[in-house]
Amino acid sequence: MPDFLLELLSEEIPARMQRKAAEDLKKRVTDALVERGLVYEGAQGFATPRRLALSIIGLPPRQPDLREEKKGPRVGAPDQAIQGFLKSAGLASIDEAHIVSDGKKGEFYVAITERPGKETPAVLAEILPGIIRGFPWPKSMRWGAASAEAGSLRWVRPLQSILATFGPETETPDVVRFEVDGIVSSDVTRGHRFLAGPEPILVRRFEDYVAALERAKVVLDTDERKRRILNDAKTMAFALGLEVVEDEGLLEEVAGLVEWPVVLVGTFEEAFLDIPPEVIRATIRANQKCFVLRDAKTGKLANRFIITANIEARDGGAAIAAGNGRVVRARLSDAKFFWETDKRALPGYAASRLKPLDQRLKKLEDLGIIFHEKLGTQGERIARIAALARELAPVVGADPDQAERAARLAKADLVTEMVGEFPELQGLMGRYYAQAQGEDASVAAAVEDHYKPQGPSDRVPTDPVSVAVALADKLDTLVGFWAIDEKPTGSKDPYALRRAALGVIRLVLENGVRVHLVSIARQRLRAIPDREASPSDRDHRDKPGDDVATVAADLLSFFHDRLKVYLRDQGARHDLIDAVLALGTPRSSSPLAGEVVAQRPEGGDKGAGVATPPLTPPRKGEGRGDGEPGKGSVDQTGAGGIVQDDLLMIVRRVEALGRFLDTEDGKNLLAATKRAANILRIEEKKDGRAYDEAPDATLILDAGAEEERVLIEALRVAEMEAKAAVAREDFEGAMKALSLLRGPVDAFFDKVTVNVDDPALRANRLRLLNAIRAATRTVADFSQIAG
Incomplete structure (x- = not known):
């Protein structure tokens, strides 16, 4: 089978665009070929700083012949239908159509179109110019005299040549002939800009192409360039008794800057090692794209760094290393100045006796730097975060004074010289400055860690002070932007609110923290001034008309969505998550228990519509699950339609439900519950009414079957025990209580006929089926579970 080779040679392509461009080229060409019936065996895309390349193996030499049948109207149809068919099928007259007989519907006209397939090179010549012209570069340019013409070629950098060959492995391939803005395809390329001669390189097929480029000092494969850079860097570092501080992002970028990697070692003065190591690394990485080295024994940075050059210099790279060393020393001198300046008193503030x-x-407060025009200044935001961190401190086991202190200092480094130069060091530099002025170790750590985690793979803080401040920072961000209705939409999330929500979820779950998000949201909403209100009405968001409960509920729904994504990524079943979260839907109380499931606590939010608990869940036996009206009992786990804002309890309930459904009792109870729900749905639709009242126990005792009497008692006991277990947050115990229903439910379905002639008995048995469904809802909505 023939192979195809394509190369697009240009001026330097930015490193960040190369890998995606290679994938885009492969996808667009192969998709176009498959769409035209040309199926291939394999394809690979490649990128260097100056070229995109694509190799496709196992292409057929030509397209398959195409035969299409278009069914038309029946014979004898009105002329208007006939004419419409001829037009759509491209026929001149009805005589060109075939007549096909259908045994049931009679005879129909059918238009049969046969097209011979084209030679594959001709197909490639058709599709490639359009793909090149429409290539999806993030940024592109026009160049030369033709750039003034409308529709002229745009490319990331000026395109210089196009190589395109097609042919079998055993023969000399042919050039796929086409032209794009005066650039004509050929079978030649060029090697390294400096290390190879000016002579063009004749290419036959992919294997020859790779070998020829290697001889011309070009490594085609990005991953191979990365491997050589890292191996050579490690070898040189080992020879010096050092090791490379590996950086995958930097390695990817450097591999995109060179076609022929040559690794060298540079130096700088040891005096610069007094600067924090992260600053040295950021300086050398950002400005010189170099790797830092460290002592293999102590782990401390060394005054050496790794350079990746793109040429083999006659002096062995000495001039290149020296030049890079001069630039690094200049950059480190600036960093050292910033470091020393930031540790000194500020002009104008020296007499304040502040650290x-x-x-x-x-200074940050005096400058009045705006965080968001509707959410106030950074100073106002810091005050809100500090207040919330102090409230959260007891929840996470932190000292309230330390949490508040850390929250107040957390953003102070935003106005330091060092963070102004290297914004990516915010938080980290705050920790160094906090340590330098003698802050408690937990406070200093929290200043750095309050931004974490910033992604699914980032570290989660574990120090209680850090957890309190990190939660406060993220929750204030989320509540604030929900308050001003600046929520993520579709793929747009300019304020990284999805990331903030995931950070809260990871902080809560990985540290075993229990907080009630709705309570926090309501309190924080009232702490945010309404800047669109009149000056006399601007203090807080608890004025009439502010729908605090609605905003808080919407934010909780957002947390639930992000929790689903997080748990699914952890391998949890989506239907079990839905089954647990569905308990947040308000429903009537159980037809059997007749208990008040939730009461508003004393001093709660009047008019909010949902019970407002304190920030922390009640301790066992304190206002949870006692079932006494007026005592402020709140089942925050969600049974009976209570808002589920304790994420840790949601996860524990999902885990317990999963374990229960893995047992035989769980599987059988699920099947029985679904059977009961199906019968109810059918009968309720037929009768036009719902059977959600409590079953009549007297009727069961007088006229019911023995299995009914056993089942209603089993339901009463199981639901009572399950609710008590849920109130104790013993979800395993709740599942065990429900498992006792398996026998009575199985016996009921085996021995009892629901749709009997007696209407009263039938209605009562349908209510009994509803009671089965209601009993399982003490732990989850079984209707959401697959199976």
């Missing part, structure tokens, strides 16, 4: 980081905080 240097506190002076930065005062």
